[in-house]
Amino acid sequence: MKFYMTPGSCSTGIHILLEELDKAFEAYIVNLPAGDQFKPDYLAINPKSTIPTLVRDDGSSLTEVQAIAYWLGRSHPRAKLIPEDIEGETRVIEALAYTVGTIHGQGFARIFATHTFTRNAAEEESVKTLGRDIVDKGFSILNEALAGKDYFAGAFSVADPILFYVEFWADKLKIPLPPHLLAHYRRMLTRPAVQRVLREEGYNLATLGVAPENV
């Protein structure tokens, strides 16, 4: 498989899943600020010009974080990364959709890619503030969902690396994580696969997960 990724982006969640599954894959770095995602070679595999993209062994491309996470989980049943009961599986899909679609797509995107939400420079601060409000509301909802659990579905599942990447972004932006989310983030940071991915993506583990517990 070929995995197209950008260090420190949403593709980190999929990178962790690939490492957790101990899959052999070739990683290709897409330099978003340099515009690699708009180059013809990349558009040929992902015309949406987004990362991550997974090109599978049959040559077909899979895009969208939720779809890639679900496919990796379903295609490796022995790893038990998706609950077997319909309620557990549905709740995992619900968490993937909310994390990627709302917390990332509506919240963090307004902070990281403000210019894609307004053409008016005078509105940028207000767009960022709205993004931060969406992130805070999302974190409060995920925090409730994690109460009394080590991982989102009880046992480790495809939901956890996806939750992880928005927790990681909060850490980098110094956005406080509520207590169950902070505990989940720190638990994830102890997993060898997560540590390998973060080192490969150029991060210093000693600086992560130390945000104040002030919410």
Ligand SMILES: N[C@@H](CCC(=O)N[C@@H](CS)C(=O)NCC(=O)O)C(=O)O
């Ligand atoms: N809905 C897409 C969104 C992925 C996405 O937003 N990726 C960002 C990086 S985290 C991206 O590719 N941005 C392209 C750009 O900045 O031009 C997915 O789930 O894969």
